[in-house]
Amino acid sequence: xxxxxxxxxxxxxLETVRMDERVILxxxxxxxxxxxxxxxxxxxxxxxxxxxxxxxxAQTLLLIPTIGTNVMMISTDGSIDNLAVIKCDQIDKxxxxxxxFEMEIDLKASKIGAKNATTGIYxxxxxxxxxxxxxxxxxxxxxxxxxxxxxxxxIVNFETAFKTILKQI
Numbered sequence: 001x002x003x004x005x006x007x008x009x010x011x012x013x014l015e016t017v018r019m020d021e022r023v024i025l026x027x028x029x030x031x032x033x034x035x036x037x038x039x040x041x042x043x044x045x046x047x048x049x050x051x052x053x054x055x056x057x058a059q060t061l062l063l064i065p066t067i068g069t070n071v072m073m074i075s076t077d078g079s080i081d082n083l084a085v086i087k088c089d090q091i092d093k094x095x096x097x098x099x100x101f102e103m104e105i106d107l108k109a110s111k112i113g114a115k116n117a118t119t120g121i122y123x124x125x126x127x128x129x130x131x132x133x134x135x136x137x138x139x140x141x142x143x144x145x146x147x148x149x150x151x152x153x154x155i156v157n158f159e160t161a162f163k164t165i166l167k168q169i
Contacts, residue, residue, distance in 0.1 A: 023075040025083065029065045032092075037085065039071060049073055050084040064093040066108075104169050111167035122168040129159040 027041035038047045049071075052062050065071055065088035072087040094105040100117035114121045132155045136143045147155070 023078055023080065023083075025073045025075075025080075027071060027073065029067050029069050029071055029088070032064055032067065035062060037065065037071075039073065039083075039085075046073075046080060046083060053084060059098045060096070062093075062095040062097075063088060063091050064095070066090040066092050102169060104167065106167055109167065111165055113167040113169035115169055120169060122162075122166045125162045125166060126159075129155055129162075132158075
């Protein structure tokens with residue numbers, strides 16, 4: 001019967017997530033370190049609260065909470081020495097890494113960046129604007145000069161635009 005299956009599923013779920021061994025706390029972020037933060041719970045500051053589930057750097061997703069935002073933390077071993085953030089109300093940055101690829105979304109600065117071991121998107125656009133500013137072509141009387149002022153203005157506008165949204169990481 002359907003009710004028996006639902007009851008069995010509920011029993012198995014409760015058995016799987018026995019909350020008696022876990023500690024769940026909520027608090028307010030006081031400061032951010034590289035991949036940890038300090039959180040204030042009532043009048044106590046807890047340092048070294050993890051912002052990612054594991055210490056691995058090979059493949060990670062790191063959410064950097066905004067200072068002053070509320071977070072929920074969990075400890076899988078029941079101690080407050082092993083806390084990790086599992087939810088936050090507001091974030092300043094999202095950093096995703098996979099091997100030599102890294103992407104960063106900086107919500108505070110309203111910019112994004114991406115790079116691998118060879119180059120980054122900011123560097124590519126910077127190289128492009130430099131090439132365009134100094135572009136010369138062959139003419140019947142020899143090489144041309146640099147682009148005309150209206151072309152330089154368009155290139156400068158392109159440079160300004162990409163620097164407002166892209167960030168160097």
